[in-house]
Amino acid sequence: MNMILTLDYESDLPIYIQLRNKIIEGIASGRLKPGDPLPSVRALARDLGVNMHTVNKAYQLLKQEGFLSIHRQKGVVIHPDGFPPASERFLERLKEDLRPLVSESVCRGLSEEEFLSVCAKIFREIQ
Missing domain, CATH: 1.20.5 (Single alpha-helices involved in coiled-coils or other helix-helix interfaces)
Structure with a gap:
């Protein structure tokens, strides 16, 4: 991933929400662009020192919100077709x-x- 993720393990905010927020911030700032790949659940969990379920929960939430696409072949990518407008x-x-x-x-x-x-x-x- 072309951005550095820093999480606050002492925060009251759950890790999966922090991860979700950091990825959205990366997209908003332009550091992550549509079509950019993200690490696999396993790789990101290992790099961050968190449980795979935590990363999976963040990725699934981002997918539901329209920010990520998850493909068997391509893996996890920033949604290539843009993002949902403010509803x-x-x-x-x-x-x-x-x-x-x-x-x-x-x-x-x-x-x-x-x-x-x-x-x-x-x-x-x-x-």
Whole structure:
């Protein structure tokens, strides 16, 4: 894989979700392009020092979400035909995921402008 994956084994976020998120970030940043191959479940599990079921769970989730294709001959590849657009369901999940972060930011005294500035900075870093 042409990106370095770093996982936080002390995080409350499950490893398979971290792996999913890192792969999507690689796609969003252009480090992973449509058609690029990914390591096999076994190889990535070995490289990361995690259980094969963990990698398989992340790959299956990414396949369901339209980011990966899994073929017997070709292996695991970034979906060659592009990615699903932002649906109403995605936007609802986005709001649900952001709500606790916005709430905590308000509690900690961040202004709307400061919060949006952090979001914009991350957006630009990934793009």
